[in-house]
Structures are given as structure tokens and as C-alpha cells.
Amino acid sequence: MKNLVAFPLLALVFILQSAVASRIPLLSGAVDLPLLLLVAWALQERVQAAWTWAIVAAMMASFFSALPPVAYFVGYLSVVFLARFIQRQVWQLPILAMFTVSFLGTLWMHAVSFASLSFFGSPISPADILSLITMPTLFLNFLLAIPVHSLMRDLAIWVFPSEELV
Amino acid sequence: MKDLFSRSVQAVIIFLLIAGVLALALGGYLNFFSTGLNTVLVSTQSWISVRFVAIQEFITLPRDATTLRQENARLQEEVSRLQAQVVQYQRQVAETQSLAALVNFSRSNPENVYTAASVIGRDPSPFLHYIIIDKGSADGIRRGMPVVTDQGLVGRVDAVISNAARVQLITDPGSAVNVRIEEADRDVVLVGSVSGDLSLDLVAQDVTLEAGDLLLTSGLGGSYPPDLIVGQILNVRKRDSDIFQQATVQSVVDFAALKIVLIVTDFRPVNISPLIPVP
Numbered sequence: 539m540k541n542l543v544a545f546p547l548l549a550l551v552f553i554l555q556s557a558v559a560s561r562i563p564l565l566s567g568a569v570d571l572p573l574l575l576l577v578a579w580a581l582q583e584r585v586q587a588a589w590t591w592a593i594v595a596a597m598m599a600s601f602f603s604a605l606p607p608v609a610y611f612v613g614y615l616s617v618v619f620l621a622r623f624i625q626r627q628v629w630q631l632p633i634l635a636m637f638t639v640s641f642l643g644t645l646w647m648h649a650v651s652f653a654s655l656s657f658f659g660s661p662i663s664p665a666d667i668l669s670l671i672t673m674p675t676l677f678l679n680f681l682l683a684i685p686v687h688s689l690m691r692d693l694a695i696w697v698f699p700s701e702e703l704v
Numbered sequence: 705m706k707d708l709f710s711r712s713v714q715a716v717i718i719f720l721l722i723a724g725v726l727a728l729a730l731g732g733y734l735n736f737f738s739t740g741l742n743t744v745l746v747s748t749q750s751w752i753s754v755r756f757v758a759i760q761e762f763i764t765l766p767r768d769a770t771t772l773r774q775e776n777a778r779l780q781e782e783v784s785r786l787q788a789q790v791v792q793y794q795r796q797v798a799e800t801q802s803l804a805a806l807v808n809f810s811r812s813n814p815e816n817v818y819t820a821a822s823v824i825g826r827d828p829s830p831f832l833h834y835i836i837i838d839k840g841s842a843d844g845i846r847r848g849m850p851v852v853t854d855q856g857l858v859g860r861v862d863a864v865i866s867n868a869a870r871v872q873l874i875t876d877p878g879s880a881v882n883v884r885i886e887e888a889d890r891d892v893v894l895v896g897s898v899s900g901d902l903s904l905d906l907v908a909q910d911v912t913l914e915a916g917d918l919l920l921t922s923g924l925g926g927s928y929p930p931d932l933i934v935g936q937i938l939n940v941r942k943r944d945s946d947i948f949q950q951a952t953v954q955s956v957v958d959f960a961a962l963k964i965v966l967i968v969t970d971f972r973p974v975n976i977s978p979l980i981p982v983p
Contacts, residue, residue, distance in 0.1 A: 556825035556836060566899050568830045602836075604862060604870060605829045651831050660878040662831070666898045671830045 540697050544591045547693075551575050552598050567674030569682055572599060573647060576614055577639045578683075578690035580621035581632055584698045592618040609647075609654035616650075617643040636687045640679050648672045802964050809854035810966065816929070817970040818852075819843055823962045824868070833876035833900055835859075835962060840867045848927070848973035851965050856933035856956035857881070857921060858965050860973070869967075874934070875900040875959055882924040883934050887917045891924055894934060894953060902935060902953040913940045913951050926974025 555571045562568065572595050580588035592614040599614075600607035621639045628635045648667060655662055728734050803820070810818045819839055827834035839845050841864045851858040851871050859873040874881050875896040883894045883904075890911045892904050907913065917937040923930030935955040942949040 552828060553825075555828045560826035560828060560830070563830070566830055570828075572828070599828060602825075603827050603829045604832050604834050604872065605827075648831075651829060655831060655877070658878075661895075662877050662898055667831070670899050675830060 541587045541590050543693075543697055544594050548572065548575070548591065548595050548598055552595075552602050556602055564674035564678055566670040567672065567676075567678065569678035570644060570647065570675060571682070571686070573614075573617065573643055574640060574679060574682055574686040575690065576618060577621050577643055578636060578687040579694070580618045581625045581635050581639065581687070582691060582694035583625065585694050588618045588622065589615070605651055606654045606658055609650045613647040613650040616646055620646070632691075633684060633687065636683050637680065640683045641676060644676050644679050645672065648675070799963070805854040806964060806966055809852075816968045818966040819845065819969050820964055820966055821845075821869075822964055827870070831877070831898060833873040833879075833896060833959070834862065835871050835873060835965075837869050837871055837965060837967075838867070839967065840865050840869050842866045844969050845869050845967055846969075846972075850928050850932070850968045850971055850973075852932060852968060853957055853962070853965055855958075856935065857928065858957055858959075858962065860927065861967065871965070873959055875902060875955070881928060881934065882922045883919045884922040884930075885911070885913065885917050885937075886920055887914065888912050891922045894919065900959065902955055904937070904951040904953060906948045907951065909942070909944075909947070909949055911949070913937055913942070913949060915939055919953060926976055928973075929968065929971050 551571050555568075559569050559571055576588070576592055576595055579585055579591055593611070596607065596610040596614045599605075599610040603610070617639065620642060621635075624635045624639050625632075628638075648671065652662060652664065652667055725734070729738065806818075806820055810816075821837035821839035821843075823835050824838045825836035827836075837851075845861055845864050847861055847864055849861045851860060857874060859871045859876070859879065861869050862872040863870040872879055873896070874894065877896050877898050879896040881894045882891060884891050888911055890907075892907050892911070894902055895905050896902060904913070904919075915937055919934040919936065921928040921930055921932040921934060933956055935953045938952045938954040940949060940951045
């Protein structure tokens, strides 16, 4: 039941991404707030329902974006899987885990987006993507990784105040 | 009688003393004494005055400073309010100018019916160049309708919900627009890219392209109405060893600053895909 907080929060994040973050590009890249939010949430030790969040985020992203929905479902679920895996390995270093998963997750999301767009016939150059989109996005994601992680840690403590696992 | 006499004598003596002192003073014989007395008096008065002013300032200055601080805060608040008002007015002026330009455009192109919409967002994916507008099927917007500004072609409606729609910009890498080179009178295809740059691809070598040539929609394919301004050729890359030549195009629309757009609501795109032979 507590996971229902995902709906308003993810909706707000997607609105912010569409209305604000996408309008502040660095070259052609922009910070990926939904991805950072998912990663930060999945890295919280007391959270076990990150899969639900990934599915909700993928559904919302498919509603907002013209990117094929399969790209978001595959991308977000994979990123949550990676975050849960990393969280178990380096649980004592949450910031390091946040940076690692943000880095790998961004690369993975862009690879999936590129693959899906290429599959559906959009002519895109991988070199252009790397220099114009991926590198700037990585930089911006790193900038916001720590604040987003802190916010999600506070949210996790607020949603799950005791040591209960959901 | 004796008392009366003695009082008269006293008065006379006092009068004589005063007269004598006055006479001495007027004669300049009391200068030393009066100067010394004046010096003492002035010094005393100065000392007291300085201390009094200092005490008065000590008591009143903090009150003045508090008043000044309050006044300063009030004025700063006023300045902030006025600055916000100026920004709001500037935004309203800019919006009014945009709307006026769009109204002029729709008046000068009466062959079409337009619906104005505000741009409320962009596609969350940086790979795509789409905008989200605040008009949808409830306002008569349908998929495939062309979107323009007073400057030229913007794109076309890609998806619609009841009160919003998603528009694919012509700069999107998946966009292809049939355009006509006005000067050369040839039809070519304009494509977008990840970076948002526009280019003409697969242009035959015999076509004469020159920087500054105007590009209009040709209407071929049925996706866009003809004769909408798209842009100008910026530069041409032509090599004898290549089969085709390429050209980069400068759009007439500033896609980064899109705020209000017009949807051509009386245009029905033609789906010619069933007519294209499948190999």
C-alpha cells in the first residue's frame, strides 16, 4: 500500500522532466530525473518494491514519450535489477553505488533507446549519440546523483519508518 | 521712616554700583574679567552641549536605524514586487507579440483554419525532438495535422489525448518532409537529426543547390499542405566522387524558443502507405 506513493512522485518527476529538465539541455543531452529517482530508490536498503516503481515509471514514460515503450520497460527493469545487485555488493557505500548505477544505467538506457529507434527505422549515428547526448547526460546525472539519493533516502525513511521491509 | 530711608540708600547704592560697573565695562576696564568669564561659560556650555548631543544621538540613533532598516526592507520588498511585475509584463508583452504575429499569419493565410496551442513540455527522451501542447482531441486536434508558427513549419501531430497532444518536430531524427527548392524547382526530402540539425539528403548531382535557396513544403506524400515555409539552405556539400550531394538547412523556426504554435485543423493527411508496393 505504501508503494502507492510511487504514482504521485513519479508523475511529478515526469512532469518536471518534460516541462523543465528537457528545456535545459547540455548540447543535446538532458538530466534523466526518472532514471536517477529509480536508481536512488532501488538502492535504499529498506526498499524491496523497486520493481513496482520501475513498471510504473515505464508506463508513465511510455505515456509521455514517443520512444517505443519496450525501451522503457527493458531499460528501467534492467536498471533496477542492476541497482539491487550493486546494493547487495556495496551496501556500505551507498554514494559509490549511486554513482556506479547512474553511470551504467545511463549507458544502458541510451543503448536500449538507440537499439529500439534503430529497429523502428530512425537513422541515428552512434558517434553523434555518444558525443551529443550520452556524455552530457552522464555529466548532468552525476551532478544530481547525490541530491536525488539524499531525497530518496529521506523518503524511504519516511515511508518505512521502522526496519520493516515492504 | 528710618526703614524707608535705608531702602532708598540701598537702591541708590545698587544703582551706583551697576552704573559704575557699566561705566567700567563701557570704558573697557572689565575686558579681562568679562573675557575670562565668557571663556568659562562658553567652554562649559560647549562641554554640556557636546555631551547632550552625544547622549541624544545615543538614544535616538538606534531608533532611526531600526526605522531605516524597516524602510529599507519595505523598499526592497517593493522593488522585488515591481521587478516581478516588470517580468510578468515583459512575458505578457512577448506573449501578446507572439499571438499578434500568429493572428497576422492566420489572417494572411485564410485558406486554412488554425487552432493556437501553448507548448507545455518536451519529450523526456533526449533522442527525440517532440513537443507537448495543451490542445487535444476535445479541441478538434487529430493525428497527422500540421503544426506551424508565423515563421514556418514546425512539425505534425503525432499522438493525441483529450486535452493534450504530442507533436513531432521536423528536426526529429525520424522526421522526413517532402520539400521543394523554390529557385531550382526540384522536390527533395528534408530530414532531421539527433542534434536537431536539418539537412537535405540524397539530392541528385544535377540539381543546382545554392546557399540561401528557400525551401517550401511540396505537398507530396500528403503529410503536409504545400507551400509552407520550411527554411533556407545554409551550405552545400557537393563532391564529384559522390553519387548524391548534401545540404544543411537553416530552419526559419527557433525550435528552442517555441511557446505558442498553430495547428492547421482543416488539413487531413493522406495515408499513402497502402499504395506503396512492398518488395
